[in-house]
Amino acid sequence: MLRRLWQAWRRPAPAIPEADWEAAFLALPILAPRPAGERQRLQRLAGALLTQKSIEPIGELDLGTTETLALALLAALPILNLGLDWYRGWHALVLYPDEFRSRYEEVDETGVVHQIEDWRSGESWGRGPLILSLADVAAAGQGDGYNVVVHECAHKLDQLDGEANGRPPLHPGMDPGAWSAAFAAAYRDLGRRALRRLSTVVDPYAAESPAEFFAVTSELFFDAPRDLQRGYPAVYEQLALFYRQDPAVHCPPPATT
Template sequence: MLQWIKQWRERRILRNNPIDERDWQQVLSQLPLLRGLTDSELSQLRRLAILFMHDKDFVGIQGQVLTGNMALLIALQACLPILHLGIDWYRGWSSVIVYPAAFKASRTEVDQYGIAHEVEHDLLGEAWSHGGVILAWDDTAHAGVIDGHNLVIHEFVHKLDMLNGAADGFFPLPPEISPKDWHETFSGAYQNLTDRLARGERTPIDRYAATNAAEFVAVTSEVFFELPTLLKSEYPDVFRLYVAFYRQNPEHRLT
């Protein structure tokens, strides 16, 4: 019964909130990372984007005005990781907050003497464990180019990570993925990256991935969706597990 109600609700949302074909084509042209998706996949992505934009409140901050096409640009990138997972993976929160550019956030940091300090950081994005996602529009507007960096995917992967608690690099895994395999693979890859950086080596994976396990997953997910061959070359088992988890292989369409 509940499943029927959910399906009825989704059909009603899709019917009442169509995406204008001109807007669809315009936004698609701005997102090379969607290149190679099949007609069926694009149809599914369109469906997810409509549901996403209906369920989330898009809020501009500090004078940022958001148009429908701007929301669609965000939604399409946000929904790419859940293309074969479903909209329920973004359950439990409601807001996408957009600043014009980098914004300041205060953090409490403890120094080597155990003294806490309030420190301000300039951020491009942030995902809250009990709230929404924050994005800087000037970076979001160009996130869909294929360069291995994607702010939208990065922050929304954090939201997937947070589904089973604090962001720790450990997604809620389907039965076919062994938690032991995931833990050993990602721990080993993370250690390899930090060791390489400690030796002064320049790596093709952004050094921000070495911040902690959660950032490693968010950064390497960016690479998975934009430069899959690079990730496969650097960390083939991480690539293998992403193919299994996301249920898609960008290498097949972007190479």
């Protein structure tokens, strides 16, 4: 099966029929507005990603062709104008059928170490693999702002210069001060709104840390870009500079009454 061929590290990918790619694109409504040339570049990048990263299903999970290609397209989307080198240092996408149990240590403000266990839809740690729930991957890319693949890939980008702190390595010419100002103001605003239980454009989970804020706003940037642009325009502008994309231009404006 195709998935078995893609499990080997750096083994050349099999030739993939165009019909299979088209089915994968159809499964991802967020890609429908993209120009044909951009979709072709994304397809080539996704194919290259499949030769550089192994896909490792857990247990008896059997991954279909459309699921595999849709996952590759979503993972390639953040680096469409950056290149595969931005995913250096890790080699595998590990897939669970559904949410999985994660155990880790957390040190509180007094220095006491706590053993934490919870259920997760995705996980990314340093130079380890990118771990995803296939059920949540299937829900990504639908245009509602939820995208676990982009979320965890954003963490990988954030981790490139060491600790995940909500600021990936910025490109030459980007202003670190402008990035910090935009993200800090939005992060504070979201925190205040979350505490008061007010409606928020960004999922309140983003208020957990600057790293989560970057990952969650990256989801919104690609999945529901006009929502982020409306809610936190300065954050949208910085993400557009970083990802070198402007997905809002491909989305129709909200209908007026």
